[in-house]
Amino acid sequence: MVIKVEGLVKKYGDLVAVNDLNLQVNQGEVFGLLGPNGSGKTTTINCILSLLSYSKGEIQVFGKPMAPDAYDIKRNIGVIMQNIAVFDELTVLENIDYFCGLYINDKRKRRNLVEEAIEFVGLRDYKKFVPKELSGGLLRRLNIACGIAHKPKLIILDEPTVAVDPQSRNNILEGILKLNRDGATIIYTSHYMEEVEQICSRICILDKGSIIASGSKEELKSMIDMGEKVSMEVFDFKEQLLRDMKKIPNIQSIDYKGGRITVKFSKASNNLIYLLDYLKEKNIKFGKFYSELPTLNDVFLELTGKELRD
Amino acid sequence: MFFHIFKYRLKSLSRNKAGIFWAFMLPILLATLFNFTLVNILSPDKHIDVKVAVVDNEEFHNNQGFKSFIYSLGGSNEAEGNSIFNISITPLQKAEEMLENDEIDGYVKVAEDIKLIVNDSGLNQSIIKAVLEDYIQIQSTVETIAVQNPSAIDEGLIESLANNVDYLKDRSLNEANSDSVVLMFYSLIAMSCMYGAYWGLAVINNSQADLSAVGARLNLSPIHKFKVFIADTFAAWLVQFIFALLQLLYYTFALGVDFGYQVVFIIFTMLIGSIMGITFGTFIGAIVKKSEDIKIAILASLISVGYVLTVSAEVKYAVMTRLPVLGYINPINLINDALFSLYYFEGYSRFFINISIMLLFTVIFSGGTYLIVRRVRYVNI
Structure with missing residues (x-):
């Protein structure tokens, strides 16, 4: 089991953002967190990653308790956040190399991984471009490359296709499936049900911070x-x-x-x-x-x- | 790993246009503007002009020593064109009127003792007071020696004491040419060092998950964020220091400003001033839980106020005499005063006092930042 969450509760004042949430993510699956905006998807992910403090609950990643300083766990995680997280002043190549370098010390190995990531997201022709010179779709691809260049075992993608054109969206979704085929476990959050249905092997539907249903898409459809x-x-x-x-x-x-x-x-x-x-x-x-x-x-x-x- | 982070932060900061504007372009623009518009106003020819009246009464005419002293003040240097005193001998009523109408800085009345009457306190009034006190002290010394050792008067005592009036000339105490314009450039250098705060703000923003997406990504990486923070801070320090050096070169070679012969100490001051500016930015960035724009506005406001309080000799003097604490907690004044002390004084004690306070501020700012951001687990992102 890659992730195990038990009784997670996250409150913002009186607002309960995540309410007694339990979930498990198994190795090798593409796990979808589906829910409307404000349903608690991103908050759940941030709690799992120990980025946010939470009121109650236990979280294990790779069988170990997750904590802000659990660097051995973090080394095997790649995260693609909803917001573009790159340096505006660095080129495509520099950005990917910078973030990959936070995980990989060996220069030669890193150079190969960066090249692979650039190839993977189709930014070969844009290596020397700075982010503001890229279209929205290409920027999303750069964001993904920065998150996956170090070849993590667990990849978390939080709404990676927001404001992306259909062509880039298809590229991104195909890429995610390829990463999964290459052995990575994927957690994919979205409010686009078509995307979740297209790529996820197991889906958890969230509403108001609670899981209202989970299972394969066939199992979910059979519930109604x-x-x-x-x-x-x-x-x-x-x-x-x-x-x-x-x-x-x-x-x-x-x-x-x-x-x-x-x-x-x-x-x-x-x-x-x-x-x-x-x-x-x-x-x-x-x-x-x-x-x-x-x-x-x-x-x-x-x-x-x-x-x-x- | 440290070098990897340092290298890329150096690249990103040195390409940050907003940072370059605040820390480099703005001081350069201001310097160029000042150079063209204010140099003539602040040129060495515009020396201090102290207007003082002496009450024309019997006691004044009877006090030959004081009379000679007054005439020497107003007259001896006039030939050289650099006397700072403009003295008029006038009846009491006229002196009072002149003071009332701000035509003079004060008037002196000789009675049983010598009295100075002023309406205000300021640099000119302080100069008159200092000169009178000096005279009274010399007079008292001479009288005491004349009673106790009359032969000393024949051995040239009066001549040797009279040499003290030399300080009334406009003269620097070291080898550099005195130039009040330099003070303005010191303030610009100080302001530029403090605008390093902008880099500090960028550093803190990029290291905190609740302040930026990049900060969130860095917090998810297997690197202790303090390591990233230190590497970023050193990169910011280097960038700021290089920009400060370029400014110094521009002021010296393009604008022709003579900073004297203490260049190594000036550069050292810029080095310390730069890290103080950067840590000031990280501290404000960490302690103020508002948007980046608000933080920039706060920094710009604080730095501007600090700059205004040092930009002219009069304001600087007023602050140091009326509210000295403000002078010591104003980082721009500390940098400015360190440079000023290099220029005007032979010794280094004042310089190193300023440098020590700057280092203390650096420790306070960086320590405060550390305490705020260490082990933070975000409640909200």
């Missing part, structure tokens, strides 16, 4: 009653239609927004057949028609009654 979600374009909408459609078997909820009706069905067979039969019987004309399996947002919505991005 919703079986599928159908959305369709309608041309002649009337309020009465929504009331009538609720009579269709297995319907959990039905909404109309922006010319589309979204129908959520509970787990059952033949949901689509019931819906199509109804539309045909009532001679309701419809356009584009989609059927989707539940997402983590649906899981969050059903468990908390609110959207992940609220």
